[in-house]
Amino acid sequence: MPNPLKTIYKRTRLFGGLAYHQITKTRAPVIAYLLVTNRCQMSCTYCFVDHVALPGEMSTERIITLVDELYEKGTRMICLMGGEPLLKPGIEKIVDHIVSKGIICDMTTNALLIKHKLAVVKKLDSIMISLDGDEEANDLNRGKGTWPKIVDGILIARENGITVRLNCVLTRKNMHSLEYMLQFAKDNGLFVTFALMAEPYQTPENLKEFTMSDEEIKETYTKLKKLRDEGWPVLFSDHTLDYVINYPLAYNEIIFKNASQKALDYYRKECRYGRTMAYIESDGKTYPCAALWNVDFFKPKSLQDKEGLQGAWDNMENLPCHTCFQPGCSEWNYLTTPEGVWHGISFTVSQFFSRNKRQSGETIQRIRKISPIQTSQAKKEELIQVRVS
Ligand code: SF4
Numbered sequence: 001m002p003n004p005l006k007t008i009y010k011r012t013r014l015f016g017g018l019a020y021h022q023i024t025k026t027r028a029p030v031i032a033y034l035l036v037t038n039r040c041q042m043s044c045t046y047c048f049v050d051h052v053a054l055p056g057e058m059s060t061e062r063i064i065t066l067v068d069e070l071y072e073k074g075t076r077m078i079c080l081m082g083g084e085p086l087l088k089p090g091i092e093k094i095v096d097h098i099v100s101k102g103i104i105c106d107m108t109t110n111a112l113l114i115k116h117k118l119a120v121v122k123k124l125d126s127i128m129i130s131l132d133g134d135e136e137a138n139d140l141n142r143g144k145g146t147w148p149k150i151v152d153g154i155l156i157a158r159e160n161g162i163t164v165r166l167n168c169v170l171t172r173k174n175m176h177s178l179e180y181m182l183q184f185a186k187d188n189g190l191f192v193t194f195a196l197m198a199e200p201y202q203t204p205e206n207l208k209e210f211t212m213s214d215e216e217i218k219e220t221y222t223k224l225k226k227l228r229d230e231g232w233p234v235l236f237s238d239h240t241l242d243y244v245i246n247y248p249l250a251y252n253e254i255i256f257k258n259a260s261q262k263a264l265d266y267y268r269k270e271c272r273y274g275r276t277m278a279y280i281e282s283d284g285k286t287y288p289c290a291a292l293w294n295v296d297f298f299k300p301k302s303l304q305d306k307e308g309l310q311g312a313w314d315n316m317e318n319l320p321c322h323t324c325f326q327p328g329c330s331e332w333n334y335l336t337t338p339e340g341v342w343h344g345i346s347f348t349v350s351q352f353f354s355r356n357k358r359q360s361g362e363t364i365q366r367i368r369k370i371s372p373i374q375t376s377q378a379k380k381e382e383l384i385q386v387r388v389s
């Protein structure tokens, strides 16, 4: 289990690095999102990766040397992603290597394998698990039968003192799940971020019925702000919620560097993705963020090419975008201001103190009660029995 003093030290280095590059207007991949495999046992409607291993998927050994290269370039936090990262053969060695270098090691997981991979999961600094609402809402987004498995994974992680935060991807199918998610999070001592789909700029045909209108996005984030002000565990700052609510363009439009002065004045600070952060695909292709996977104006380079990591990083130097509606554009800027640092510290401390919170039988009963779907009642009863006993 990560030591609290080490955690504070590592986070100070992380935020120091982010602030340094922001102030000096220099670039370095202080945070690297590393997709270790594209394989996944789930098939969420909005997922932007194919669920099979890419032909050029990096081996465990290559990822380990990449961690060294990233560290030399200033990386102080690595978020392991996929696909499902726990499906990557050798994930134990990758995590051990990241931890041995004093880099913060975070993982985004669908939670299905947590019970089988507890030894490695316990070494992580934190994990992020996506849950999209109650059983009906979650399963519309993420596939029938996934809700009890994800909830089981969350509860097991909590019982083992693992630092968890939740992420809910908002679509038209689950946008009414705010209260459910926040009650669930509160009962389990967790915080929740609420994201929008990662490919809004060129919405594929099959996602159109999932895409929220601009009015729906505005209303949902306004409600979220109200809930946050009432004390519910929304992880985004007020600064970021205001940023999303008042975004001056349509929600699928980026504010480019050549936009009107009025649009540029909306938010003077440049988005940090591609400037202090990099998304590295499992085959080595390197992107600024998950939203630029499939667009005409950005073509990624692979770090497996001749020019290596430096070439792939330099390829992102002159991005045409200034900022966009993604909450991360504002939140990462905010986290390097004095107020934002305080927000980050309070979050770290409250996460630490809630880490060992276990669910009481009463809480589990409440989780059950707020899921209105009765179809998999037997499975839920089984889950409740296991947790209560
Ligand atoms: S769990 Fe994650 S990687 Fe797997 S299909 Fe869903 S969004 Fe994609």
Ligand code: SF4
Pocket: 254, 271, 272, 273, 274, 288, 289, 290, 291, 292, 319, 321, 322, 323, 324, 325, 326, 329
């Ligand atoms: S502004 Fe930032 S988050 Fe938005 S598309 Fe560009 S790099 Fe990605």
